[in-house]
Amino acid sequence: MAYGISSCQQLATSLSALPGISVLNTTHITNGTPIALPDLVPSCANAASYNLATATTDMCRVIVNVSSSASSINRIEAWLPDKWNGRFLATGNGGTGGCIDYGNLQNGASFGFATFGTNGGHDGQSGYDFFLNKPENINDFGYRAIHVEAETGKQVIEKYYGRKADYNYYSGCSTGGRQGFEEAILYPEDFDGILIGAVAVDWLRIVASKGLLARRLGWPNLESPSYVSAAQWAAIVAAQVALLDPLDGVKDGIIDNPTLHNFDPSILACGTGVLNSSVCLTAAQVNTVREIYQPLANTSGHIVYPSFEVGVPTGVFSANTAVVNGTTIPKLNYGLVDDFWRGAVYNDTSFSVFNFTPKDMDFATNLNPGGINIAGGISHDVSAYHKRGGKLLAYHGRADPTVMSSLASRTFQKTAETLNLTTKEMHEFYRLFYVPGMGHCGGGNGQWAIGQPQVDRATGAQFNNSQHNILLAMVEWVENERAPVTLIGTKYVNDTVYLEKKKKKKKKKKKKKKKKKKKKKKKKKKKKKKKTKFAEEVRPQRGHLASDSTTAQESGIPMQHSDTMKIDIQIFSIKTRKSVEEEEEEEEEEKSLESVVRTIRCAFGRQHTNR
Template identity: 70%
Template sequence: MSLTCQQISSILNTAPGLAVLNATHLSNGVVVDLPGLVPSCMVNGLSSTTTTNDLCRIIVNVTTSASSTNRIEAWLPDNWNGRFLATGNGGIGGCIDYANLQHGAGLGFATFGTNGGHDGQTGFEFFLNRPEDINDFGYRAIHAEAEAGKYIIEQYYGRKADYNYYSGCSTGGRQGFEEAILYPDDFHGILMGSMGVDWLHIVASKGILARRMGWPDLSSPKYITAAQWSAIVKAQIDLLDPLDGVTDGIIDDPTSHTIDPSIFGCGNDVLNSSLCLTDVQVQTVREIYEPLTNSEGDVVYPSFDLGADTSVFSANTKTVDGTTVPELTYTVLQDYWRGAVYNSSTWTPHNFTIADMDFAVNLNPGGINIAGGLSHNVSAYHFQGGKLLAYHGRADQTVTSAVSSRAFHRTAETLDLSLEQMHDFYRLFYVPGMGHCAGGVGAWSIGQPNVNRPPGEQFNNTDNNILLALVDWVEEGNAPQALVGTKFKGDRLGEEVEAQRTHCVYPSVSRWDGVGDAKKAESWRCELA
């Protein structure tokens, strides 16, 4: 390397728009205190993280406008593998993704994280009267990270990275797709999990679904309690799970099934007498599982997935002085519409309507809905040889799983490409039984960053780690044909393996062979649906 960690500050501080806050060399396994971490960015209540390599930790502020800056953190391993890895955000951003920093640096990548232009995963104040911060979160933060990251790498290591990669999930998936549309030269490979494209409709859906069940009127005859919803979802899984031949608590593809909600009515013995639904509530369930439409009657967001946890709209109360009052636990809707859409500190989603959704989509604050809303035009990225690799859980409670296949097909239509041509640069893996980005009853671990410990060296290969599969595709031309997902005991990576399963390139699906042990990956094969 051309510079030591101690020398880098003076060099970087001479670059326009860069200000170094910290540069420290750390050994592998050191606990790093994060004294400025806001509570909503803490993981398990901790304001610290742990290094996963001998590395130089650099923190910089990057000026993005006359009134906005982004904080970017770099973990630069001593045993660098020659690659740059930028990472994204979740929710409404505001948190550097330390799990991704740990994951990337542990594999030898020069890994970067960004706060997306503000601090905090909850709140609206950081958007209120701050249009440039809205722009950072909407479209600019990852590009700023890419440009600063490449510069820092070249200064520190004395040469450019051989290849540039990006990894993000949820909002981070949106950010990755938006990069491919707006800044096609930033990355050779982009990894997009549970991609939150068409972001405004995703967030608005939580308010629309809550309103469909009569909320905030908790006494409405349409209203369905959280306990009832838990019973409804369990019944959906019990009914649909065995249809693939394996009873494992997983609905392989909820988009391929329908259930008449009248079976949940009282007298049908599906739900017990304390949880069964009235005729009015049956109609509520029917409405909940309908797609979202805008004020023109056009479908704008796919149906909520059968078998997915409904808490994003059904956990909608809190207790104040012993009284239950309405309030959505899913705070992104209120925070973003308050700060970025209506610029009002008092707005609430209690009377949320399609008009509120359409207003935000038409306003498109910070260009946030470019990715998968206004555009699927990744033609420039495709032309210069970039690779897009996506994954999505079939039990995703936050971004309904059909969003990813819809984005895939709309991209094909926009670029006028066949399935074979799409697979040359864009591949999607569905993971049955996985929730939002990670977790769930399925064999969900495919190399995603995790706040638990790394899974172990035996899983750091192209079959088990989707980031390394992307690297192999970009650098060696080996397009991923399948991935092996792992379910660890207690969802603790590196613990006993409870089950593994082969996951397939969409539109192929993973099917049990009917003979082998369903908990072994080799008993599952990829077939066209």
Template identity: 60%
Template sequence: MVEAWLPDQWNRRFLATGGGGIGGCIDYPTIRNGASLGFASFGTNGGHNGSEGFDFFLNQPEVLKDFGYRAIHVEAEVGKEIVRAYYGRRARHHYYAGCSTGGRQGFQAALLYPDDFDGVLAGSPGVDWLRVVSSKGILAHRIGWPNIDSDSYVREAQWNAIVEAQIRLLDPLDGVKDGIIDNPTMYRFDPEILACGTGVLNDSVCLQPAQIDSVRSAYEPIADSTGKIVYPSWELGANTDVFSKNINATTGEPDLSYTILEDFFRGAVYNSSAWTPTNFTTNDMDFALKVNPGQVNTDGTDLSAFRAKGGKLIAYHGRNDESVTSALSAWHFSGTQSSLNASLAEMHDFYRLFYIPGMHHCSGGPGAWDIGQMWPLGQGTRDSQHNLLLALVAWVEEGRKPDSVIGTKFHNDVVADGIEAQRTHCVYPRRSVWDGKGDTRRASSWKCI
């Protein structure tokens, strides 16, 4: 299904959007945001209805193809014809915007259908989607699940205390005490400091010896069954609910609250309604990669065709992402650079990555996270200096390369309540650093180095 929002005051631009999780729902905040800015805006349900459950994938290879790679291409093809029929002329430029699964879909479009879009905006992109999903099961097992009565199992309440301690200890190291770990990949964390008797955590949540090993394991990268590192470490300071919230509140039995793992592996990978993640291992992850149902995993990094046609790609990722580890975006950037044998300057000619400290998955968080990516906050940031979609437009249509974007934190995340703080966010690998003297709530006090 494709849905169109066609504004009367059209700016001659086309915008396609993606989905989230296991798809099945139109991304209304993004499509509405685009239409409000004058784009002829389109959304898709990814080829099926519903974003929970496994039935819509079970024995449905064509639905899997839609979710994996085809739905965005169909949206682009059909949407362009709708625009021509409705407005009586074609769009001058074609754009895509999506986050999470939508970010993956954006990279898939640039890789497989490079002529569909002139510019792609990909947020928190789950480009290695099957490993993103698998990581939740692997990490749950590393902390003792489903053996919730074992000495090594780390309880949910303990994880809240662990993350709070990380922020308390690491936040001040960037020079600004604001509840944000600017770049968690800079640090290593030894959970032994949280052992009972150290005084860092109180007696109700401090770690016993076997639990220390579990927590240490949780913050190690993921290797495949051959021992090759294939997925980065979980980020320090990020919420762990996707693997630590794993007991059914009603029954008290082991049960992952992150349902995507069970749903997708049941319906798509193993095609079995009886499968459960109770004994999940790296072998399951490797098997999923081998099957790659619906070509869902963005295996390739060779964006040479998209680059050659003049396409521009902007990715952004919150450093406090609680679903897709933010280091994955740096891995993908480096992988693309290697595939193209490109210098950093050559990469920046068509592909730019922005990290947003203090931003959760796609949106939200304690940082200056609003960069115009969604309704309604996007209405408070409607120029290319504060809005990455409009920065992408300026890059595609005027050749203005975005070196930075100003992120905004509204009071209570409500535009009408006014601006709480702003911060300059920098194109990777440059990073945003406080100048040491200005008001940290002002973007002008943050420099790119």
């Protein structure tokens, strides 16, 4: 059957006959045609910040409203490629939802998936009005929106293509990761394969932690003697990376596993000669930093959230100011705390995050608005999903500032305990991959591009194989029983697709030895370099599959699991070539860092502990 303009136009009529569905638009778009987003809410700009200038395949674009209750509506968008691969792909949200993930839509449709996105039951992800006095909107965001998307998607596919999809998949990161894990618990029949990144289970404590860490800093009292500025935090994190990076055997600006290291901030105090006078820490600030790297406890004194991890950027809790009329005022950078507690937890516009305490965290977790903490907070029971043969494929960046990477292994371990399964048995349906140096869902200094939509699909950046692309690895696992053992991550120069020629910066002459060494490097690079290259192997980097034992999971490669299953693999084994100009820039950055972090290697060596 051929799909195109006429079949796309007819779809509006057939969908209108379905109960609870209101068709807003059906448009056939040809490859290369500009894609318009006229109804995009301003706060959703980031969700559509990928290169969506043109379509990457011929497709039918469908937008519908679906009633999820008597008082709530979900907006769902579908990109239905003419050259359909027989698969359904649903996608999740980020933050507090409210935005269709267009990057994921484009990514899936480009590979031939009938791909769907949802706004999660409301429009926009900034503010609290969409939750205030709207319990059904909270339910959509908490547990229901993806199930509504799954049911709607299957109906749309059958109406358009004349048959059901051969396989049903889901992809989401952060809040989308939580939504996917929740699907496995509550609606195990919805998907055959669930791809989840930075799984934000125990979502309420994840969000609350940003407010509690800001308060530990002394915020909103910016004049407090114990307050640590954003500039100081940048120096602290740079020092941690400079110290701990070489311990994995490769100096690349990446701490492979930050959970292996303790940190004593006293070595960064003024007078130690480690940091310069503009960023060194006073005694009061040393205590503040020490507090930041301690786990969070509830009002009963029980630890409920892991400590912030070393070498990870701190902006989620430390960049908490704004300039209004030339005056710097305190403003929480992580707005989710204020918005969600005001709109969904307390349903009270007078709530102020300025006085946020563990009591607020505990109140929210006990209330559990919209069942948002079912996944991971209350339940890890994916037994029904396991029994029906579903696959869970998870990934997490080791430099994630939003969702601590240790939570991923904790989720894996608690799931294993709930199902009473060994690591070997868990790996038959649930696998977790860590990406050293990757930030939240993507980005960072590591080889973070593993097939997420954050890589610009429109310019051909994605690899079309299961070794480099985690979505395709999921397909291989579900359809051919070939479980992923290794994944190859890619780092693009300047996080763009193609290497760009830069004008070489003129530098002063250095010692003859350094000059000769650099000339040799340049000659070697020039021989290999081509005009249009976007990814090349340079050297291996370690990674690993998670186990159900914290000790084993943190032991590196090779590692011995608690059930004697031995995994001796390299998960992320490729780095891209760096241009000569970029290497020169890095040398300058290192030289600049040395002016801030002078004697730190020696000093920190005595403080470092391997657990």
